[in-house]
Amino acid sequence: MTEKFQPNWINEPPKKNSFRSIFKWGDPNEFKHPNERLYKLIKKTFGLDNHNFIQPSFNTGNNIVEETPPIRISEEIINNLNQICGKENVSITPYERVKYSYGKTLEEAIELRSGNISAITDVIVHPKNSDDIKKIVELCQKNKIPLHVFAGGSSVTLGHRSEKGGITIVISTHMNRVIEFNETDQTIVVEPGIFGPKLEFILNNAKRLLGSKKNYTCGHFPQSFEYSTAGGWVITLGSGQASTYYGDAKDLVISQKYITPKGEIKTKDFPASAAGPDIGSIFLGSEGIFGILVELKLKIFRHMPENKKNFAFIFPTWENAVDAAREISQSEGGVPAVLRISDEEETDVGLKLYGIEATIFDKLMKLKGFKSMQRSLCIGSTLGSKEYSKTAFKNVKKIAKRFGGLYLTGYPTSQWEHGRFKDPYMREDLNDYGVYIDTLETSVKWSNIHKVHKEVRAHIKEKQNIICMTHSSHFYPQGTNLYFIFISMFESNDEYINFHRGIIKKIHEAGGSLSHHHGIGKMMSFMFKEHIGKNEFELLQAIKKHLDPEMIINSKGIMEME
């Protein structure tokens, strides 16, 4: 092997109708291969050599989806669906049945590579509008057919798993339109299947496209932004990368409309109201178990990218970075839009990934005594009006300095921004060579962040040869989140799943939330009752029973255990 060796990363789009085309992230023609530094780290961690990267060691899944279990839905029902939505919007092909039953968890990707598909839906429908959905719900209700919804398909919690089969509504095919735009109220009404880029493009170009006075932004930029929908953001309680400023997905919602087996639920669109409990909150985070979201009124924000100010700091330790981030969150001096602090291990990997290692910054850090596997990287930006952004920026700088932060300009943040929607592309490369990469995340209070971080990290590190990087990236005066990224190798998918579920348990035991922004899905449902409590769980069950007495919609979903 010469120094010029390049790992044989797959650089071809997956075959049409292949398993790989289902699990591969994002644009079929887009790739982000691990850079040289990450590649070296992986080789070192797992004792691999260049020769291990000549031919994929895992099944690449680039074979066609052909055989699927028999369809459990009668022809009569399929005919009914044809009548409701039009024949062209109903499908029972093996490929669509598999495609719309899988999300983007690692375990699903590994399963799809093997071709051993399980738990798939029977019929796919692409409804044209909420009337179609109403009729489909009635049909399923009458015939007790399980009904699922698929939007962007970026679920990382087995949200699409369909044990009993049934009908899956793909809501993003047609129901992705802007229904109403109100500049006076700064709101937009959309169908739930609208993808991030479309929504953001329309808002960024509102003057031209909608005849408004100003241009706007949706304010929500999760890593899945390009391949997730507004409906998905809301129903699973997502958070965008600028959530510290714009709020989490739930904070962006003004009103919602659902079709439930019990009829339509439409929530009021007042900016605030004291007319009884907020009905909308019952549905936010319900992950499809109470009804099918068909309309959404969202807040919008002024688009002022010209006021963005990037910053980055290196702190002597993770503890310093946490203290600084807490002070930023509690100081009432204006909040940053993006804020992200990385623990010791993520800092070291991050400096590799963002191309900081071996630059002038790296030299400066070393010179000033910031030590590898101690130092903690902080990146971020401020937004808002010109004056607000400036005020918040100055506040961050002042506080960072107070906690020992060394200012690194905005360069590391620009580097991160450049790749921020692209990192998921690396998974397929690593998986091709048998390396597992996955994430789990939780929310914590300031008072237990170190406990949760230490205990969960120690648990993960019980496994030999594992990279574990952690960051916090969503901030509140009362706490933040912890996001664990782990990279390792496993004997089998089962061994991996076992390990993964152990981390979930440990997160709960250490005092973290089961999820800060990915939701519960059917992946964490096994812990859901224990996590929220028996009486609280039974309250949700009572709501489910009222709205969906036949338990057809997304089965029991997040309450699957019962």
Add this chain to the structure above:
Amino acid sequence: MTEKFQPNWINEPPKKNSFRSIFKWGDPNEFKHPNERLYKLIKKTFGLDNHNFIQPSFNTGNNIVEETPPIRISEEIINNLNQICGKENVSITPYERVKYSYGKTLEEAIELRSGNISAITDVIVHPKNSDDIKKIVELCQKNKIPLHVFAGGSSVTLGHRSEKGGITIVISTHMNRVIEFNETDQTIVVEPGIFGPKLEFILNNAKRLLGSKKNYTCGHFPQSFEYSTAGGWVITLGSGQASTYYGDAKDLVISQKYITPKGEIKTKDFPASAAGPDIGSIFLGSEGIFGILVELKLKIFRHMPENKKNFAFIFPTWENAVDAAREISQSEGGVPAVLRISDEEETDVGLKLYGIEATIFDKLMKLKGFKSMQRSLCIGSTLGSKEYSKTAFKNVKKIAKRFGGLYLTGYPTSQWEHGRFKDPYMREDLNDYGVYIDTLETSVKWSNIHKVHKEVRAHIKEKQNIICMTHSSHFYPQGTNLYFIFISMFESNDEYINFHRGIIKKIHEAGGSLSHHHGIGKMMSFMFKEHIGKNEFELLQAIKKHLDPEMIINSKGIMEME
């Protein structure tokens, strides 16, 4: 009559155990009599003269509560209560039975003056802790006895009305303690019966009293602040005068604990979580129908009064003031803490009340062409860190100028602040002389604020001789509230109630929320189902049925109509 005539406002505290001691606002020894300008306006509006103000024309209610209907609770149950809470914490005196069945609506005050009491409770208990409450709930559940909760008693929505009698828990007598204080998380755990001043005093003096590094504030200052409790704020979805900055009561809640007939409900205290629907939101605004709140974790904020900056402006018209307030709310330039814009009529009355009329400011306004019954007053202040407060202040000034606002310094705001918790004291004076004063409030979107304002105002003004003042005082990027204050004379309480319910209907028809921050109570329950919708109402019913199958807790409360 000479110019020196002083109306004979009652200036004596009510007799002990009198009806007046129940309906009089606040401190028995405190009074705020209408000032000369308001007095003149009232005489002019209602065609009254000084001689009408020599002796109260209405029953002053200063007689002792002696006779009440028979008690419907058995001696056995009372003995049980004695055992649970101690004899000293159980009462069946006529005075307590009346006192704890009335809130602070005008119609209740008029009723109490007449001595014609209706709908009162039977037994009063002052539980010592949540264990007592658990036992009381079990007792009531077993014996199907109606159970009510009384905290501050400042309800203006007939929240305490107890048609079927039963047991009333007074939660503020003992359960008003601070349970836990966490400076790291900036949270405080309190019992629900803690009154505003006690909570705020402890927080303002946290360094001394709690050994913290900084002093804090609760951030919630409704007009009822001195006589309302943290539990009441939350359960009725109140808003404080600085809500634009700190958020509404619901935004201050981190977690809650309830005793329901179905058992204890305790919500998680994460700063945010994606682990299913937010259980806490179901209880916020439930006004006691789902369970009894026994513990509350609240956000706290840094106490930095030194950074407060007051401002006031006069705008040429109400439309200008609304446009400016909207721009302030949407500009992302930092939000004010207090912001209040008054319509034409309130501006004229306000200038009298705040002592601006006939000052240098008044001359300046006239000189600059701001016309009476056109001009619109705006007062407010900014808070936060020194830099944030300054940034927000400058933003407000810049925007106000853009919309034609003339800067009036911070003087009018200081005047308003001086009396901001005292205005309710004037009601007794006016009522003593047969003048009714009451308020109703709603939330609106920016796009329908003028419609709601015009239609509701026109409806109120259909009555001859009525003062109607309106302001907005809680701001969001998507809208605000409208607060109507009306002063008039009526033939009878029934005529008044009829008029009042007509306004509620009109608010709903015009497109406003039934309430922005007072809740629904048994006053607006007659419109509740129509307002939120049949399916939405039935969802709340299902929750009620699950948590309180015997319908004992606050009966059906806000769902009284069914």
